[in-house]
Amino acid sequence: MERSHFTMHIQRFAGVLTTVALTMAELITGAIGGSATWFEPGMGACGVESGENDMVVAISAQIYDSGKHCHERMRVQYKSKTIEVTVLDECPNCDATHIDLGQAAFEKLADKNLGLIPVTWEFI
Structure with missing residues (x-):
C-alpha cells in the first residue's frame, strides 16, 4: 500500500516537472x-x-x-x-x-x- 502511495506522489511530481518544462519552453518561443x-x-x-x-x-x-x-x-x-x-x-x-x-x-x-x-x- 505504501509503495503505491509513493508511486502516486512520484507520478504527480513528474507531471508537475513536465508542466513546468513545457511552460518554460513556451515562454522562450513566442511573444x-x-x-x-x-x-x-x-x-x-x-x-x-x-x-x-x-x-x-x-x-x-x-x-x-x-x-x-x-x-x-x-x-x-x-x-x-x-x-x-x-x-x-x-x-x-x-x-x-x-x-x-x-x-x-x-x-x-x-x-x-x-x-x-x-x-x-x-x-x-
Whole structure:
C-alpha cells in the first residue's frame, strides 16, 4: 500500500516537472506578456560590461538558465513603441515573465519614473 502511495506522489511530481518544462519552453518561443522595470547597467552576468546608453536587458533566472540566452536579441513592446535589446544580464528577483531593461532601453518606451510597465517581449 505504501509503495503505491509513493508511486502516486512520484507520478504527480513528474507531471508537475513536465508542466513546468513545457511552460518554460513556451515562454522562450513566442511573444510573452509580462512586465518591465529598469536598472543602471554595468558588468552583467554574461560577462560583458554595458554602459548607460546601451540597449540591454536582464532576464529572470528561470529564462537565463546559466547563460543560455546571453547575447540573444529580444523585441520589447509597450503600447505603440517597440525596441530591440540584447540579453547581457540576469535578474535574480524577476519572475519568469518580468524583464529588467537597461535605463536607456526603458526610456525609449516610457518615462523611467513609471518604474514598472506592462510589456510584450520575445526572442528574435
